[in-house]
Amino acid sequence: MTLRDGERVHLIDHKGRVYALNLRAGKTYQHSGQTIPHDRIIGAEDGSNVVLSGGAKFVVLRPTLAEYIMKMPRGAQVIYPKDLATILLWADIYPGATVVEAGIGSGALTMTLLRAVGETGRVVSYEIRDDFAERALENIAMYLGKVGNHVLHRQDIALGIEEQQVDRLVLDLPEPWRVVPEAVRALRTGGIFLSYLPTVPQVVKVVEVLQGSGAFGLIETFETLQRPWNIEGRSVRPALRMVAHTAFLTVARKLVTPVAVEPELDE
Numbered sequence: 001m002t003l004r005d006g007e008r009v010h011l012i013d014h015k016g017r018v019y020a021l022n023l024r025a026g027k028t029y030q031h032s033g034q035t036i037p038h039d040r041i042i043g044a045e046d047g048s049n050v051v052l053s054g055g056a057k058f059v060v061l062r063p064t065l066a067e068y069i070m071k072m073p074r075g076a077q078v079i080y081p082k083d084l085a086t087i088l089l090w091a092d093i094y095p096g097a098t099v100v101e102a103g104i105g106s107g108a109l110t111m112t113l114l115r116a117v118g119e120t121g122r123v124v125s126y127e128i129r130d131d132f133a134e135r136a137l138e139n140i141a142m143y144l145g146k147v148g149n150h151v152l153h154r155q156d157i158a159l160g161i162e163e164q165q166v167d168r169l170v171l172d173l174p175e176p177w178r179v180v181p182e183a184v185r186a187l188r189t190g191g192i193f194l195s196y197l198p199t200v201p202q203v204v205k206v207v208e209v210l211q212g213s214g215a216f217g218l219i220e221t222f223e224t225l226q227r228p229w230n231i232e233g234r235s236v237r238p239a240l241r242m243v244a245h246t247a248f249l250t251v252a253r254k255l256v257t258p259v260a261v262e263p264e265l266d267e
């Protein structure tokens with residue numbers, strides 16, 4: 001499919017550096033004193049080469065969701081693609097699901113969830129900061145266009161989840177334990193609670209509260225590490241640098257029969 005007026009595209013130079021631009025008929029793109037009319041990119045094949053006025057060559061591509069997320073304007077820190085990918089399977093996001101998330105942040109998780117639930121599912125976001133909410137909605141519209149199955153509530157999710165029989169709840173906020181009572185009420189049985197937390201004390205607290213709620217079982221916590229490799233002639237080795245830490249994922253399942261809480265033994 002050829003690149004269209006109004007689309008966002010990425011230009012990638014020979015060193016792999018990425019520059020984002022929104023295509024607008026009649027406009028000119030400038031880079032290091034060199035230019036190219038947008039009209040020369042509009043109508044080009046996705047993945048073709050373009051040459052700027054001074055001879056600089058770029059590959060032009062419609063960004064994948066992961067590429068778009070890493071380059072889009074950010075308010076809050078986004079969830080990295082390695083974790084977004086993991087969340088999709090460990091929270092078991094499926095077409096048709098009703099998924100509640102908080103907060104919306106920059107919208108990276110929201111877009112990932114929207115693509116996975118498809119047109120028959122829906123995503124409901126809770127967010128306390130208006131500036132982040134606005135930025136996220138712009139980011140989502142820029143990549144997905146008009147979305148009919150996304151709802152945003154501008155409120156603290158711990159104060160109430162309006163939706164009932166929620167299939168999955170994904171929390172990327174600092175105090176997810178405050179949301180556990182609402183999660184117990186709003187999630188359907190068999191539903192999944194997932195929280196994304198950067199530090200160990202936070203993880204300990206959310207797990208204790210999940211265990212103490214008596215409504216959740218199969219509670220597990222893990223992290224994912226993605227180590228990039230350099231494959232270049234005989235230099236076949238891990239890259240020298242990597243993102244060593246993002247956050248821990250804690251997943252829990254809402255059960256019909258409250259799980260027995262270990263009694264404290266008086267000795």
Ligand code: SAH
Pocket residue numbers: 076077078079102103104105106107108109110126127128129132155156157158172173174
């Ligand atoms: N998942 C997002 C990033 C979220 S950053 C992304 O991928 O882009 C955390 C967000 O949670 C911030 O926007 C913050 O304002 C919001 N937040 C924090 N506590 C909240 C609460 N109790 N209810 C709703 N939103 C909350």
